[in-house]
Every structure is written in structure tokens, then in C-alpha cells.
Amino acid sequence: MSLTERPQLFIGGRWVDSKGGRKVDVHNPATGAYVGSTVLASTADIDAAVASARASFNSGVWANTPPEERAAVLHRAADLLEERAPELAKLITSELGCPIWFSERAHVPNPIRHLRYYGTLAKDFAYDERRSDGTNTSLVTQVPVGVVAAITPWNGPLSTPSLKVAPALAAGCSVILKPPPETPLTAYNLADALSQAGLPDGVLNIVPADREEGAYLVSHPDVDKVAFTGSSAAGKKIMAACAERIARVTLELGGKSAAIILDDADVDTVVPALLPMAFMVNGQACIAQTRLLVPRSRKDEFIDAFAQAVAAQRVGDPIDPATQIGPMVSRRQQERVEGYIATGRQEGARVVVGGERPSLPSELAGGWFVAPTLLAEVHNSMRVAQEEIFGPVLAVIEYDGDDEAVAIANDSVYGLSGSVWSSDEERALAIARRMRTGMVSINGRPQAANSPFGGFKQSGIGREMGPEGFHAYLETMSIAVGS
Numbered sequence: 001m002s003l004t005e006r007p008q009l010f011i012g013g014r015w016v017d018s019k020g021g022r023k024v025d026v027h028n029p030a031t032g033a034y035v036g037s038t039v040l041a042s043t044a045d046i047d048a049a050v051a052s053a054r055a056s057f058n059s060g061v062w063a064n065t066p067p068e069e070r071a072a073v074l075h076r077a078a079d080l081l082e083e084r085a086p087e088l089a090k091l092i093t094s095e096l097g098c099p100i101w102f103s104e105r106a107h108v109p110n111p112i113r114h115l116r117y118y119g120t121l122a123k124d125f126a127y128d129e130r131r132s133d134g135t136n137t138s139l140v141t142q143v144p145v146g147v148v149a150a151i152t153p154w155n156g157p158l159s160t161p162s163l164k165v166a167p168a169l170a171a172g173c174s175v176i177l178k179p180p181p182e183t184p185l186t187a188y189n190l191a192d193a194l195s196q197a198g199l200p201d202g203v204l205n206i207v208p209a210d211r212e213e214g215a216y217l218v219s220h221p222d223v224d225k226v227a228f229t230g231s232s233a234a235g236k237k238i239m240a241a242c243a244e245r246i247a248r249v250t251l252e253l254g255g256k257s258a259a260i261i262l263d264d265a266d267v268d269t270v271v272p273a274l275l276p277m278a279f280m281v282n283g284q285a286c287i288a289q290t291r292l293l294v295p296r297s298r299k300d301e302f303i304d305a306f307a308q309a310v311a312a313q314r315v316g317d318p319i320d321p322a323t324q325i326g327p328m329v330s331r332r333q334q335e336r337v338e339g340y341i342a343t344g345r346q347e348g349a350r351v352v353v354g355g356e357r358p359s360l361p362s363e364l365a366g367g368w369f370v371a372p373t374l375l376a377e378v379h380n381s382m383r384v385a386q387e388e389i390f391g392p393v394l395a396v397i398e399y400d401g402d403d404e405a406v407a408i409a410n411d412s413v414y415g416l417s418g419s420v421w422s423s424d425e426e427r428a429l430a431i432a433r434r435m436r437t438g439m440v441s442i443n444g445r446p447q448a449a450n451s452p453f454g455g456f457k458q459s460g461i462g463r464e465m466g467p468e469g470f471h472a473y474l475e476t477m478s479i480a481v482g483s
């Protein structure tokens with residue numbers, strides 16, 4: 001099966017023709033070159049995918065499979081994806097435009113790790129526990145939540161689907177995965193690998209679709225749980241749709257994360273470590289550290305250092321291993337980011353570096369590029385400090401004293417990620433504990449792969465990764481078994 005020509009949908013364990021869906025071509029956002037094509041599902045296709053997931057769940061063909069056998073399927077699928085790793089990295093970079101080094105080091109290995117992690121967890125998990133109060137005894141047991149609709153955005157074409165599909169399948173659920181129109185091709189590799197690994201027909205269904213069909217899917221009465229990653233705006237609508245029938249829901253939404261640089265931080269250490277965390281996926285990452293909180297007493301030193309480093313970023317074709325910043329995923333996204341830079345100027349921010357389209361070779365003239373941009377003199381009440389830009393645009397915000405730094409960091413409707421930078425680890429940890437956010441890095445350290453991922457406030461509900469990400473696909477039952 002071609003990785004790029006996918007004229008059908010994956011429903012019921014087979015590739016089937018769409019019933020009235022729309023063909024969509026995928027173009028490389030850096031060059032405009034044709035990448036491949038697929039079809040976007042219609043509501044009739046969504047009905048078929050849900051019916052297939054429901055039938056497979058009700059039959060018990062997967063839910064009643066012993067956890068060791070479920071684990072073996074997930075591990076085999078991970079091995080199969082690993083065999084395809086180089087092609088997958090190229091496909092992700094062609095669809096999304098993120099630098100190839102990041103596809104190779106994160107977008108491809110992380111999903112493989114998720115499959116293995118949840119396979120092992122499913123095998124070792126204690127599903128049953130007997131509890132007694134001295135008079136009565138109950139069997140407290142964990143069972144799969146049922147039929148899961150997984151809705152994913154374009155910025156993690158394989159990793160975000162796998163963060164839902166791996167724990168859901170490990171728990172014994174059946175899944176309908178709806179990837180977005182911008183990057184519809186990559187997620188099909190989960191279908192290839194899992195069906196070849198022995199997943200029964202109908203347990204995983206993949207139907208890329210537009211948001212209207214996504215809305216239809218989350219409202220479907222036969223869907224027991226929705227697992228969504230995307231914007232907070234869509235998350236609110238999805239939560240409301242789930243409320244109608246009390247469907248379970250987990251939401252991984254937007255962010256506007258603060259990097260608190262304390263007054264004892266070493267500028268030469270902070271700037272090169274922080275920049276990749278701010279410009280991840282060309283700035284289109286929910287956990288991007290985009291608010292740079294610098295002590296007023298050292299602002300010139302930090303602004304100069306960030307300005308030099310931002311100006312030195314290599315913007316270009318993301319397939320080139322030397323490229324640090326590629327294009328935005330689409331024209332719409334490019335226009336959105338440029339609109340925010342204009343808003344920042346109107347609000348009184350100073351564009352220190354960037355702010356326009358970069359000059360690039362002619363073969364990249366049709367790409368959706370935005371120059372990496374540093375804004376200074378930003379106040380936290382400005383829209384560029386409060387709203388998610390989702391592009392390579394950083395805002396420097398000055399503060400006086402640790403308390404004000406924490407107050408500014410927490411003055412956001414979001415609370416997904418954050419970081420603290422200091423030469424004193426204990427001091428940094430004390431500040432991290434005061435941040436109202438789901439994940440904090442001290443001095444740029446990465447999180448452990450089994451730590452939970454998710455946000456406070458309007459950044460979401462629930463957690464992915466780790467055991468928490470497995471619990472999200474289980475229901476708890478109490479069975480009174482005796483006295």
C-alpha cells in the first residue's frame with residue numbers, strides 16, 4: 001500500500017470506498033509540491049465507522065482478549081512502525097513542514113514508545129482488587145470504557161493519534177480515529193501496523209474528516225468516550241456535545257506557556273536551551289514556551305541574547321537536516337500568525353527581530369513561512385501575551401521579583417506547560433510548585449516518558465501518558481461478592 005495515495009477509508013478492518021466523501025490533496029507546506037491524496041469522510045462514513053467499532057466492542061473480540069495478547073499486538077505494531085521509521089519521518093515532514101530532525105527524534109520514536117509502554121502496562125496492570133469493610137466484600141474491577149472517538153490536530157500527525165489509540169486499545173476499547181484534513185496521511189500507518197500485527201477487524205477505524213463530520217462523530221449516541229486534542233474553542237463545543245449524554249471526555253487543548261527566567265540564571269545556558277522549546281514544530285506546539293519572563297534588572301542582556309539567537313535560526317526547507325524553522329502548516333495558519341504580529345505592533349509591542357516573511361530561495365517561494373520573531377515591551381494583558389499564536393513568535397515580558405513572575409505566569413486562561421530557569425535548583429523547584437500549570441521543566445529538562453501530560457484551566461481535562469493516560473480508558477465497577 002502506498003504511503004501517500006490512500007483513496008479509501010479504513011473501516012471494519014478493510015479499505016473501503018467513501019460514501020459521498022470529498023477527495024483531498026495534500027501539498028508540502030514548504031514547497032507547494034503535491035505529496036499525496038485521500039478522501040475526507042462523510043457523515044455516512046462516520047456512521048459506518050461507529051457501527052464497526054460498536055459491533056467489535058459488543059462482540060468482545062478485543063475487550064475479552066487477555067491483556068497479554070493485547071500487549072503482544074501492540075508490541076508487534078511498534079516493531080512494524082519501527083521498520084518504516086525513515087519513510088514515516090519524511091512523510092510527516094512533507095505533510096506538516098516540521099524539521100526532519102524533529103520528525104526523526106520525536107514524531108516517529110514517541111508513538112512507537114507509546115505502543116510499547118501501554119502494551120506492557122496492559123499486561124502488568126492490576127484490573128481487580130478485593131475490598132472488605134469487615135462485613136462485606138466487593139470486587140473492584142476496571143473494564144474498558146467502550147467505543148472511543150479520538151479526534152486529533154495536525155501538529156502531531158502520528159504522536160497525538162498514538163497517545164489515544166495505544167492506551168485505548170491496551171484497555172480493550174474499540175476506536176474511531178479522526179485525523180484532520182491538513183495531515184490526513186500519516187495516521188493510516190497505525191492501521192497498517194496494527195492490522196498486520198493481528199488487531200481484530202473493526203477495533204480500529206480511521207476516517208480523516210473535516211470539523212463538521214468531527215462534530216457529528218462526537219455527538220454520536222454510540223460513542224462512549226471522546227478523546228480530543230485541539231484548540232480550546234473546539235474543546236468547549238465538544239465538551240458541551242458530550243454533556244448531552246454524559247459521554248466521557250478528555251481534552252488536551254491550547255497553551256500559552258511561561259518560561260520564568262530567574263535573576264540568577266546564566267544567559268548563555270538559558271537561551272540555547274530554551275529556544276528549541278519555544279520554536280518546537282515551527283512554534284506550532286501546544287507546549288511551546290512563548291512567554292519569556294525576564295527580570296527587569298537584566299532585561300537588556302536577555303533581550304539582546306534572545307534577539308541574536310532568534311535572528312540566527314536557520315529557516316528553510318524542513319527536509320534539510322540543518323533547518324531549524326520550517327513553514328506554517330497552511331496559508332490559514334501563516335495568515336493567523338502574521339495577524340498576531342500586526343496586533344502586537346498595534347498594542348505597542350516592539351518587533352526586535354523578524355516580523356515579516358523571510359527571504360528564501362525560489363523553490364520555497366510558495367511555502368507558508370513566517371520569520372522567527374521576537375517581541376519586546378509586551379505587557380501580559382496584551383492579546384499577544386494572552387492568546388495562543390501557534391507560530392514562531394516569542395513575547396518578552398519584564399517582571400520585578402519572584403512573586404510578580406509567578407503572578408504573571410499564572411495570569412492566563414491556559415495552564416498547560418511552563419519552565420523555570422535558575423542556577424539554584426531548589427529555588428527553581430519552589431517556583432515551579434507555585435505555577436498553575438500541568439507540566440513544568442526546570443532548566444529545560446525533558447519530562448520522563450511515563451509522566452502525565454495535560455493541562456490546568458482551559459488547557460484541558462484529564463491526562464495522557466503514564467498510568468493516568470490508561471485510566472482514562474477504563475470504567476470502575478464494584479461487584480458485591482460476599483461477606
Ligand code: NAD
Pocket residue numbers: 151152153154155156178179180181209210211212213214215216218229230231232234235237238251252253254255285286388390416455459460
Ligand atoms: P482545531 O481545534 O481546529 O482542530 C483539531 C481537530 O478537531 C481537527 O481534527 C478538527 O477537524 C477537529 N474539530 C474541530 N472542531 C471540532 C468540533 N466542533 N467537533 C469535533 N471535531 C472538531 O485545532 P487545530 O488548529 O487543528 O490544532 C491546533 C490546536 O491544537 C492548538 O490550539 C493547540 O494548542 C492544540 N493542541 C493541543 C495539544 C495538547 O496536548 N494540549 C497538542 C497539540 C495541539
